[in-house]
Amino acid sequence: MVEHKYDVVIVGARVAGASLAILLGKQGKKVLLIDKATFPSDTLSTHHLSHTQYLKALGVLERVESKGLRRLERMRTYIGNSFIEGPKSEYSLAPRRNHLDSILVEKACEYKSVTLYENTKLKRVIVEEGKVKGVQIQRGQEDSQNVLADLVVGADGVHSRVAKLVEAEAYKEQDPIRPVFYGYYEGIEPLPEPATEIFLNEGRIGFLFPMESNVDWNIGEGEDWEQEMEGFHTKRDEKMLPAYRLTLEYIQRLQPYSREHLALFNALCANPIALSKLTPHLPNMLKDVSHNIPELYGSIEMEAEALHKK
């Protein structure tokens, strides 16, 4: 059996895998990026991307936007018959995944040290003396081949086979809370200034993400691998867990507003003088009520700070 040697093999070539391949390609690392899909390829997602600065850092923002995507610079939230709206600290985009993922894959392949194998399945992980040494893959209908690597990365999604094969520990898991229905719609009259829209009604939630106008981490391969990975793990959790907890809180607490709350909200939205008198008290009020969900206040404070600097 032919064996090849890479610095890194990445299983899964979408937003996680292809982005990592770009960062490693920049460092001149010899990377093999594999995916069972062939690009362009679609996947389940509603496409709303808030952190466009990462696309810029990867050098693909312009290409992603070249498709005529609307920049979503505002957020509008409807509660019952009223809505509140404001600018976001940073614009969002809603690119289709077949568009976004292909651009990332294309960018990764611009680096000579990155090789892409599409239509290629991970069969098993090669383990020697308790350490992962590579992977066995199958390209199309060809015979399986072994690929050796200093590092194997599982970027193969929520049901990661790599994670299963290496018996990675799962933590902070959450059973599904509610079903989601979604689709593409044409002919919806856009708002004059494109906005992410959120609809809260009777304990349910809906989103509208306008699309086109018509329809560092550094990898360390040094001796301190354990320490390096522990550092990454901590850093990743610090960054990701607040948003994860916030989303769970949001969904778990979603319930119909009382008639009194709705009436109060409607009256405030219809009365800018009352709203302007209330606004100066909001920071203290929010701080008081958000003590059991500090992420909520924290995220609002961060947005406010970013908007203040704008």
Ligand SMILES: Cc1cc2nc3c(=O)[nH]c(=O)nc-3n(C[C@H](O)[C@H](O)[C@H](O)COP(=O)(O)OP(=O)(O)OC[C@H]3O[C@@H](n4cnc5c(N)ncnc54)[C@H](O)[C@@H]3O)c2cc1C
């Ligand atoms: C309904 C829905 C709506 C969402 N909406 C949004 C949103 O609006 N905004 C947002 O930011 N996120 C959204 N997400 C989340 C987003 O889709 C995921 O976070 C993102 O796709 C994860 O990217 P990834 O690269 O880690 O994995 P994935 O996108 O899952 O890609 C994994 C890749 O690994 C490949 N693969 C898997 N197994 C193997 C194997 N054995 N061999 C070879 N290749 C393999 C697959 O073919 C696939 O291409 C949504 C998710 C869902 C389900």
